[in-house]
Amino acid sequence: MKSESPLRAYWRANVRLIATLLTVWFVTAYGVSIVFAPWLNQFRLGSTPLGFWLAQQGSIYVFILLIWIYARAMDTLDRRYEVHED
Amino acid sequence: MTVEQWTYLIVGLSFALYIYIGYASRVRDTKGFYVAGRGVPPIANGAATAADWMSAASFISMAGLIATLGYDGAIYLMGWTGGYVLLALLLAPYLRKYRKFTVPDFVGDRYASQTARTLAALATIFISLVYVAGQMRGVGIVFSRFLAIDIAQGVLLGVAVTAFFAILGGMKGVTWTQAAQYTILIIAYLIPGVALAYLLTGNPIPQLAFAFSDISERLNQLQTDLGFSEYTAPFQSKSMLDVLAITGALMVGTAGLPHVIIRFYTTPDVRSARYSAFWALLFIGLLYTTAPALAMFARYNLINTLHGKPMEQVRQIDWVAKWEQTGLLKLVDKNGDGVVQFAKGKAFLEKSGKPDFNAPDRSNPNEVYLDNDIIVLSTPEVAQLAPFVIALLAAGGLAAALSTASGLLIAMSSAVAHDLYYRVFNPRAPERLRLLVGRLAMVPALFAAAYLGINPPGFVAQVVAFAFGLAASGLFPAILSGIFDRRMNAQGAIAGMVIGLGFTTVMIALMRAPQLFGAPEPYLKDFFGISAEGIGIVGMALNLITALVVSRLTPPPPAHIQEIVDSIRIPRGAGEALEE
Structure with missing residues (x-):
């Protein structure tokens, strides 16, 4: 049996990672894509207003990336705390 | 070959493929029936989840909806993708570890x-x-539009095919069929998308053409000239608060929808559950980043082709003639000048939620009626693609509807047969009986689906908001607290669910009274500026707060429950044979 504390540490590290990534998620979706979209629309990506582009394209790319980063980071965490399978 | 012959051929082949897959993956035990034997690799599960998730509405109607809403269409784009981040980070890995x-x-x-x-x-x-x-309504509509088959017969054919692979193969049959259906639907969506992008901008990649071609500028200019607001300007049809609330409710609702969550039970281990969420959103994103491009190109093209042209000349265009016949597009010369005017406002007066083509709305100059579905359905003709592409689009629409319907059937049958029959009424039922009940439970679900598909209650579209609201305010918070709050107990969770579900139900009933009970006016216009579509997010917050307060005022959960929480937080041991 492992002692209690490494598992607690694993969970804390996991929750910290989740909190960081969800902050990015929140700012992407509600911050730049909605609340600041009217202001960001004065800038352009290519020839498309930036706020509009973020809301209809950019945010989706960020979401995909966030899940990939989480899966990769958890591979490392699982191995470091020896809770991975096989 | 004519379009119709192509459609029979391609739709027929795709149905034969689904039936073959269903037969090849038939199952003999409840583990196979409910969770596909937990042997689905992440990429395949990602594709299956994407098909499970993208419905007939995503495939056929979403681009048209976005074309009408402009920027505000982002509520659907972000709402229906952002929820996967919540699912991947907060729910899927732990529910998979729980091995139920x-x-x-x-x-x-x-x-x-x-x-x-x-x-x-x-x-x-x-x-x-x-x-x-x-979904079943969607099946009927695709059949009637592409093959001139009666809606009722189309629905029954769709139900029969779904019944075959779902009853025989359970989750295993559904999973592999969905993976095939994803392949068909994404090809069917991308070919016209790419063709239209190339035709209008010279850039074949819709996502790049969306950002780097000058279509958005030209469309904004066109819209301003015609008295519309700019296409890219936010909050033209909804307030900022409502956009925030709807996006939030759709995201949280997505993460709480049972037929999506159970897809993650089918992976071999926790790690694959995380990666399959990535693949799922990547596959979904492929369609969801193409849709807004298609919306913008098609809207530009429609205005450009129709506005200011002589009505007789416009009616000579093949696709205009064809879609005007089906009622998806309608031109009316209100001012009798023989020229098509595209303007703000409705072309026709509405009768019970549908345009009445005999009654032009004379309060505005707009002479063009466009159904949302036309944006996707007309692309092959607008882009002058070969007839087989139109046939492929029909097969893609059917794949989107059938894959979602089959995932929902599994979710319903497992709730009836596994949760209510086996876990609540008859916990001693032997394995063979449980499998039989699981299969039998699909039959009433299929009948209900067929009935509702053939006789749709007028409020189907309206109550979809209800489904998301209930998932957001009831299921999502209960699961979330169960994983992240060790101190959460039954009293707290039940009180939270009752308050969350109750509040959301009452609010939606009040705001959608005309559609639900035929009231002349909604009893409540909105809740402090939040509409029925977005109310689920308020319900979720009330659920979480109630649960937190009640749980802290009542005793902590017993030790063996806290052990469950500790164990689901650790990936190791997810593949063990400790199944129910």
Whole structure:
């Protein structure tokens, strides 16, 4: 049996990672894509207003990336705390 | 070959493929029936989840909806993708580790409460039933539009094919069929998308053409000239608060939808559950980043082709003539000048939610009626593609509808047969009987789906908001607290679910009274500026707050429950044979 504390540490590290990534998620979706979209629309990506582009394209790319980063980071965490399978 | 012959051929081949896959993956035990034997690799599960998730509405109607809403269409784009981040980070890995079959399984065990289990099972059944009605309707519409088959016959054919692979193959049959259906639907969506992008901008990649071609500038200019607001300007049809609330409710609702969650039970281990969420969103993103491009190109093209042209000349265009016949497009020369005017406002007066083509709305100069579905359905003709592409589009629409319907059937049958029959009424039922009941439970679900598809209640589209609201305000918070709050107990979770579900139900009933009870006016216009579509996010917040307060005023959950929480937080041991 492992002692209690490494598992607690694993969970804390996991929750910290989740909190960081969800902050990015929140700012992407509600911050730049909605609340600041009217202001960001004065800038352009290519020839498309930036706020509009973020809301209809950019945010989706960020979401995909966030899940990939989480899966990769958890591979490392699982191995470091020896809770991975096989 | 004519378009119709092509359509029979391609749709026929795709149905034969689904039936073959269903037969090849038939199952003999409940583990195969409910969770595909937990042997689905992440990429395949990602594709299956994407098909499970993208419905007839995503495939056929979403681009048109966005074309009408402009920037505000982002509520659907972000709402229906952002939820996967919540699912991947907060729910999927832990529910997979719990090694059970359904969502009510976890809720009932974690809170050691048959009340919580029953509540979760009933919410699952209701949500799935609402949803499946829309899918079967979609099947009927595709059949009637492309093959001139009666809607009722189309629905019955769709139900028969779905019944075959779902009853025989259970989750295993559904999973592999969905993976095939994803392949068909994404090819069918991308070919016209690429062709239209190339035709209008010279850039064949819709996502790049969306950002770097000058279409957005030209469309904004065109819209301003015609008296519309700019296409890219935010909050033209909804307030900022409502956009925030709807996006939030759709995201949280997505993460709480049972037929999506159970897809993650089918992977071999926790790690694959995380990666399959990535693949799922990547595959979904492929369609969801193409849709807004298609919306913008098609809107530009439609205005450009129709506005200011002589009506007789416009009616000579093949696709205009064809779609005007089906009622998806209608021109009316209100001012009798023989020229098409595209303007703000409705072309026709509405009768029970549908345009009345005999009654032009003379309060505005707009002479063009466009149904949302036309944006996707007309692309092959607008882009002058070969007839087989139109046939492929029909097969793609059917794939989108059938894959979602079959996922919903599994969710409903497992809630009835596994959660209510086996876990609540007859816990001693032997394995063989449980499998039989699981299969039998699909039959009434299929009948209900067929009935609702053929006789759609007028409010199907309206109650989809209901499905998301209930998932957001009932299921999502109960699962979330079950994983992240060790101190959460049955009293807290049940009180939270009752308050969250109750509040959301009452609010939606008040705001959608005309559609639900035929009231002349909604009893409540909005809730402090939040509409029925977005109310689920308020319900979720009320659920979480109530649960937190009640749980802290009542005793902590027993030690063995806290051990469950500790164990689901660790990936190791997810593949062990400790199944129910």
